Amino acid sequence: MVSDFLFTMKRTHTCGELVKKDVKKKVVLQGWVHKRRDHGGIIFIDLRDRYGLTQIVFDPKHEKKTHELADTLRREDVIEVEGKVRPRPKTMINKKLHTGEIEVIINRLDILNKAATPPIEVDDYKVANDDLRLRYRYLDLRRPMMQKFFIARHKATMAARNYLASQNFLEIETPFFVKSTPEGARDYIVPSRVNPGQFYSLPQSPQLYKQLLMVAGFDRYFQVVRCMRDEDLRIDRQPEFTQIDIEMTFAEQDDVLAAIEGTVKAIFKEAIGKNIKIPFKRMPYKESMDKYGTDKPDLRFGLELTEITEEAKESDYGIFKGAIKNKGIVKCIRVPVELSRKQIDDLTKFAQKFGAKGLSWMRITKKGPESSIVKYFGKKVLDKILKKAKAKPGTSLLFIADKPSIANDVLARIRLKFGEDLKLYNPKDHNFAWIVDYPLFEWNDEEKKWDPMHHIFSMPKKECLKYMDTDPGKVLASLYDLVLNGVELGSGSIRNHDPTLQEKSFKIIGLKKAEAEQKFGFLLEAFKYGAPPHAGFAIGYDRLVALMLGFLDIRDVIAFPKNKAAQCPMDGCPGPVEDQHLKDLNIKLDMPKKKK
């Protein structure tokens, strides 16, 4: 850490940089009183700034008046001190601190600002509850741990920018006031005063704009960009969040994946010094669904699922046969323990919570499979199932017979539960994977129509074009997701730059020509004038940084996040506005009456 940048300032060093070689230097430090250890005579204070802690010493024998003033110091006072660096006695070296070999003996103390007693402690040992942390965020952010997170985030952002710039990507800003497209997530909207009755939307992503930048010939674009979605919050979902958004012209899928892999590698290297192996594993969507029941599998552990629909047909078990008759499947997971009755009861409740009708099970003991359903299976079929699922003594099988979506979802959740409960993985691992070859369309059973699985502007794979008219469910696209430890980190695709093909896609999802024209006309028009093939990706950046640092809560890497109700306990937003303000916008409130 070099302090050249301080040359115009009164302080000569930060609180994180003085080491043995600085001994005898006369220094001026500024910072916050972190901890105070008063020995009656000598007083030690840990002086804190974002760079670290430095122990400063007030000795009555050294400078009596300064020592008396130091006696009045309390935590979080802001002070300036002048003194001399000296080595600590050998037995008093603090190995936990970078500055632990030295201390500064102080002869001058200026109290720059006394602090009122803080309502929460600025201390990583005792963290206040979420509400207070957000209410006094500026104090919470002073904690060394939080500062570390934001320093890491900054380094990560710089690494991404540098890497992408080195690969010829240009950072170009796209608008925040955009046209509303009422599909997918709910938009935040902003009234336009100069266009009465009209609204802007805040973007959920710069998707269409970055594609237009490709039409404009910028070749490679990126942006570290805020996106907004008016949906309910989760531990890894905030109403505004950051994406690293990229788009590339004349690029194949491998080019985009390589660009993202390079970015992620640079981020981990620069921010936490970790070398990540690239390229990441690639797994087709279908394989992921078959093996893990989800398109965002946590690959830090095994516990793969086994489908036994065919075998189940040969049984006399009514529940399995009934489900199969109903277009369902039978799938199971083998867990490496003999489950107790109580565990099975709990798992059944767990499964029902997520829509399963029930949970069938077999416990494999040394004597063979034990379960009330064993009797419905002939020995041959039973052996086939046990072999297929690799069920050995000391394991158990859990079966779900249901619609594929439910069987997969529930088993995927059970798999995660066992992975966590049995500690089948190292929580510090970072296991990246690409899920590729997604279907372009997904059947919406409730509305009896095709929905885009991800992104309607994606290019169908060449070999699938023949199914566009006959069987849209079979159409795979060059659509890819990045997954880290079971968390979706982003998605992208090769875009559809062919207007005719795009119209076909719209038609399949039931978007009428006029409607498409109204919503995306500007994009379709642009595509007429020489749109190059292009592809892109967007990384959920808050999630990436949080997972990189070893946790899931993205609020710890967002300086001023919202609470679960999308409010900020610090400034109190959202709040009402003045009547005149609403009048200027021609807006009248029509609030529902509160229930009594």
Added chain:
RNA sequence: GCCUGAGUGGUUCAAUGGUAGAAUCUCUGACUGUCUAUCGGAGGGUUGCGGGUUCGAAUCCCGUCUUGGGCGCCA
């Protein structure tokens, strides 16, 4: 909208239906080598709020508010 957990000194937590405690913090005393200093003393509580049951409620019941996690939602 639904499910589930929490709400007790400033803060973090404890307390079988029977005197609300501890640590930290604040103030204060002692102490010249600590490093989340240590050792004493003091201060600090309408147990979120409103009802109810009970001789007696932090504890049980009902309602309500705040907050965490999840489901729905997030193409």
